[in-house]
Amino acid sequence: MNTFPSAEALEHTLGDPHLPNGPLTYAAAMAGDRAERRPHASLDRLRGWGYPAFLVPAALGGRLTSLEELLALARVVARRDPTAALIATSPWMAGVPVWQAGTPAQQRAYADAALRGQWSALSLREPGSHGPQENVADTLTACRADGGYRLEGTATMVSDVRMARFACLQAREPETGADTMLLTDLEQLPTAGYELLPRVSTHGVRGADVAGIRFHGAFVPASAVLGRPGGGADLTGRSLATIRTVLPAFGLGALDTGLRCAFDFLRHQRVHRGRAVDLPPVRAELAAAYLDLRVAETVASTCARLLQRLPAIAPVSSAVAKYLVPHLAEQRLRRLAGVLGPRYLLRQDHWSGIFDKLLRDARLFVLLHGAAHDMLGTLAAQLSCLDGPAADPRRADPAFLPVCVAPPYPSGLRALAVASGNDPVTAALDEVCTALRTHEPALAGAAASLQAEGARLRADAREPADPGSERGQRAGERYARVFAALCLARRHLAGERLHWLAPALTAVLRPGTPLPAENVESLFLELAMEYAGRSALSLSRPA
Amino acid sequence: MDEAITRALAVAAQLDRALADPMDERNPASFHAAVRADRDARFPRHLCGSALAWGLAEYLIPAVSGGRLTSLEEAFALFRVLARRDLTAATTIAASFLSALPVWRDGSQSQRRAVAGLLREHELMGLPVGEAEQGVDILAREIAAFGDRHAWRLDGRTSLIDNGSHAAGTTVLARTGDGPTTFLLLRGDGEHWWFQPAHEAHGLRGGALSRLTLAGVPAGDAQVVGGLGQGLATAGRTLPVARLLVAALALGALDTCLRAALPYAEGTLEPGTSRQGEPAVAGEVVLGRRLADAYADLLIGEAVCHELCRTAREDPHAFAAASARLACLAAGLAGDAVETLAGALGGPGYRVGIVEKMRRDSAVAGALADDQLPPAVPEDDLPPDPFVPVPPELSWLGPPPAAPPPRENGLAAAARVIGEDGLPGPHAPRLLELLGFFRARRSGCAHAEAAAACAAAWMRARGRDGYHMCGGWLLLCLRRLAVLLGQEQPEDAGVRRVALVRLRKAAEQRRLFSDHDVDLA
Structure with missing residues (x-):
């Protein structure tokens, strides 16, 4: 697995999140959440450390070359406060269309602003996604005027429009x-x-300033156009593929701390016969959550590598990452909440009550920039890429190597498409299953499951369904799970030796299947040891 | 048709109408007011006051003690309807009801008079839910009674669900030399007990939870409820009712979330009627499916809870165990449905509003029946159950029948009727298949028991209208339960579509989302 000294250095700099106050502590995160206050101190601390430089490509004076590194950095912050992480990373997100399609002058101006710590806002109308969760109130129009455009109507911003x-x-x-x-x-x-609209209060991420902007005939020059006029939908699709690849960092951070917090709570909680953590079902839940975290981080980092190494597959890999990782994090936090019982929500003195906030914040990341059904529909719509001539699976090999070197971001991303023509990750299905069966008998069962699900997926590809239909959504989900399982298996076969691969493949392909007892004990012990240990950037990081 | 249920729902409808339209922002009992109070962490005094003034206070007192409550169905229906508006208010009043239960069952005449008097003055009792590590303190580890048999001093600390530290009384379980004993404490003893500031909470932010400290509170025989050392049994009789009421609260919350989500799925009901006048789009289609599933969850939960009420009445021995299995299932289904709907709504479900409040509140309301055991604990792993066997005198508020009438399993009865008489329409083969599927499940499978409750409810209602006659209602419920047990979701959009149409019709006619006709405000 790639390691990033920058992420370790950031974690080290930020210090102990259990301190009673100070930036990026749990107490500060909760205080800001309670007051619906922007986490100024935490953002200042990050700026002081140099976080903004990692949001700007190195070619433009920043330090950003690898999205996997950005994923790691954002996760470090999200483990302490997902709200601060989202706000701090927003200049990169708003800048994605600029890095992708901006003129040199636009890129220069934007990069300079971001490096100075200035904020930006992003409002996208997501292609193919419809329904109540989208910005139905967005009515922004741009009428051509002499030398530019006149803006009329409203755009709903995710955050920061007031500071942008x-x-x-x-x-x-x-x-x-x-x-x-x-x-x-x-x-x-x-x-x-223009006028800034009143702030919208939300369930989680309460420190973020979510508001809209309404234009009254404001003039913007033609030089403001990103890419070509009329090419906004295409640019949005390509930008979203990038943003969706990094968004999982926030869910990962929330799950990371949520799991630690639950583990700590349960090992001290007394139940009728002893410690809650000694009850077999509780151990099983914690072990399963730990496994999910491992799966989620491996899938997220693989998809980030794929985006840079093989941008043609990004429309699929980004949808897999965006669907699976935040969904897994939110679902797992909910299950942990169930294990803790309703009273976890009543505690304010255990880890400053951060679990409650993590759960609420994590729910946003499921919705943001593509709800689950949109991602499943996107995947279902791309199933045809499995039905054509087989792609060469070796093209994806570099992304699975233990150490992956990719061209520096964002070079090569102009080749990003809005749909994939073929899929070299899934093309390796038979080869991967054979390798697992042949070389590792212990994985034969998991390989058979993968083979069977792969066969169903190919059948889905031969009989395409409406992406919004029950069958289409199911096919989309199958695609996501088979793709994720192959990412895990290929990382393992490329030399990473994921000792938890067998239960992980079962968990990914057949969610809800109870973990076998022997896996429960080994994963639980690993969780306990990592919780107590201090190895860098793993679950065991002091938190 | 079960008369007790019909009567109970009629009473609940009166309460709802008395509280007026919850969509009217000028109404102090509106959703708007509930959300505003929650934002300000204020207790919804106006809503509680209005409900109690309507007569809810009398329904907290059993008829045998001079009040108007005659059935568990009434309590269930009233809290369900109140929960539609504001879970903070409903949970607090439900806590008061549960706190008083030991007095109605085991208390002396003077204790009953005292509690009834207090409730009639619209004061509320607080319900101890235990400190965080303990859960409901059924083993009395938090509060100790020192002294001799007639003059105790109570010391300890617990958490109360109350109206923001102003509970007028409570029943607490305290450790004595004779074992856990229930004491009734009224505010007159106030100099020895005090409240600390309320907890901050994920939900029920209106100050519905506080910490109570007892420091040498004097107590004598007059404060003992039931016998010395009988506290565990007393708590054991309250917990099954608490579980049922948690399900009522969750069903109320789900009703409101369904109503709030329905307009966003308009395009799935009649193509071309979405808000933009365009055909239904992907998000709406998905939301439509979630709505239909959530509606099925609500109907299942209602059928299960009504069956539990019937069990409490007719076979009280079986009530505690059935409540542990089925009320938790009903509450869980409704809670999950609230979550799913809020998620499927996207932005509107994430923004602060009544759905967002219901989502948080329903997660916390379970504390009323939190027995501290993680839900994942299988029955074999439970500690020695203090709740069974239930002595026969615990029949709900009245003498139990000499021998419970024989009850045919709903699944068998439905299969027999469908097999012998057939059904109009196409559903009979699929229904028989599903009934067989559930009958083949092992004994103790909660989903199969829920299916039996649905089948029993359908048997009673099958002549009511075409939807029941053709088996559509039962198919919606059984299909949903089968999916929850792992069966693949079938494609037949027709069943969901009919469910959505019925849902919309009920919303337009301002009826409770229910298998019964209940007119709301």
Whole structure:
């Protein structure tokens, strides 16, 4: 597995999150959450450390070369406060269309602002995603005017519009019906041309300033267009593939701390016969949660590598990462909450009550930039790439090596497509199953499950279903799970030796299947040892 | 048709109508007011006051003690309907009801008079739910009674569900030399007990939870409820009712979440009727499916809980065990459905509002019946159960029948009727298949018992309308339970579509989402 000294250094700098106050402690996270206050001190601390440099590509003066590294950094912060992590990383997210399609001047201006610690906001109308969770109130239009556009209507921002220097906006051109992406410099815009809408209070991530912006004929020059006019939908699709690949960091961080917190609570909780953690079902839940965390982090890091090594597969891999990882984190936190019982929600003195916040925050990451059904629909719509001529599985090999070196971000990402033509990860299905069966008899059962699910997936590909239908959604989910299972198996076969691979494949392919007793004990002990230990950037990090 | 259920729902409907339209923001008993109070961490005094003034206070007192409560069904229906508006208010009043239960069952005449008087003045009792590590303190580890048999001093600390540290009384379980004993404490002893600031909580933020410290509270025989050392049995009789009420609260919350989510799935009901006037889009289709499933969860939960009420009445020996299995299932189904709907709603479910509040509150309301055991613990692993066997005198508020009437298993009865008489429409073969599937499950399978409860409910209602006559209602419920047991979700959109149409019709006609016709405000 790649290790990132920067992430270790950040963790070391941030210190003990159990301190009674101070930036990026649990107490500070909870205080900010309670007051619905932006975590200024935590963000200042991150800026002081140099976090903004990791949001800007190295070619533009920053330090960002690897999305896997950004994933690790964002996870370090999210383990302490997912809200702070989301806000701190938002200049990168809002900048993705700029890195992808901006002119050199746009990129320079944006990079300079981000490096200075200025904020930006992003509003995307997500292609193919419809329904109540989308920005149905977004009515932003851009009418062509002399030398530019006049903006009218409303855009709902995810966060930071009040603090933003730049706003990256997707607006519809009424004349053509096409969308255009605009990089709007709010400092250059007359204040009479727009108004900031009242803040929206939310279930979690309460410190983030979620609000909209309403334009009243504001003029933006043609130089603000990102990419080509009318190419906004395409650019959004390509940008989302990148954003969705890094978003899992926040869910991972939440699950990481949530699991530690639950483990600590349960090992002290007395039940009728002794410690709660000694009850077999409780051990099984904790072991399963630990396994899920391991699975989630491996899938997330593999998808980040794939994006840079093999951008053509990104429309699939990003949907897998965005669907599976935040979903797994949220579901697992909910199950842990069930093990803790309703009173976990009443405690404010155990780890400052952070579990409650983690659960609420994690729910946003399931919705943000692509709800589950959208991701499943996206995958179902791309199943045809499994039905054509087989891709060469070796093209994906470099992404599975223990140490993966990729071209520096964002070079090569202009080749990102909105749909995959073929899938070299899944193309290795038969080969992987054979290798598992031949070389490791202990994995024969898991290999058979993988083979069987793969066969069903190919059948799904031969009979495409409406992505929104029950069958389409089921096929999308199968695609996500088989793809994730292959990521794990290929990492293992490439030399990473995932000793938990057999139960992991079962957990991914047949969610809800109870862990075998022997796996429960070994995983539980590993969790306990890592909790007590101090190895870097694993679950055992002091937290 | 079960008369006790019909009567109970009629009473609950009166309460709802008295509280007026919850969508009207000017109404102090509205969703808007509930959300505002929650945001300010304020106890919803107005809603509680209005409900008690309507007469809810009298329904907290059994008819045999001078009140108006005649059945467990009434308590279930009233708390369910109140929970639709605000779980903070409903949970607090339910806590008061549960705290008083030992007095109605085992208390002296003077204790009953005292508690009834207190409730009639619209004061509330607090329910001890134990410190975080303990759960409901059925072993009396938190509070100790020192002294001799007639003059004790009570010391200890516990957490109470109450109306924000203003409980007028409580029943606590305290350790004595004779074993755990229940004491009734009223505020007159106030100088020896005090409240600490309320806990902050994930839900029920209106100050519904506080910490009570007892420091040498004097207690004599007059404060003992039931016999010395009988506290464990007393608590054991309360917990099954608490579980049932937790399910009632969850069903109330689900009703509101369904109602709030329904407009977002309009396009799935009639193509071309979505908000933008366009055909249903992917998100709406998915939400429509979630709505239909959640509606099925609600109907299952209702059937299960009504069956539990019947069990409490007709076969009290079986009530405690059945409640542990089935009320938890019903509450869990409804709680999961609230979660699923909130998630499927996306932004509208994540923004602060009544759905978001219900989502948080329903997670915490389970503390009423939190027996501290992780839900994953299988029955074989449970500690020695203090709740069984249940002596026959524990029949719900009345003498039990001499011998419980024989009850045919609902699954067998439904299969017999369908097999012999057939059904109009196409559902009979699938229903027979599902009935067979559940009958083949091992004894003790909660989902199969829930299926039996649904089948029994359908048997009583099958002549009511076309939807029941053709078996559509039963198919919706059994199919859902089978999916929860791992069967693949079938494609037949027709069953869900009919469910959605019925759901919308009930919403338009302002009826409770229920298998019964209950007109709301």
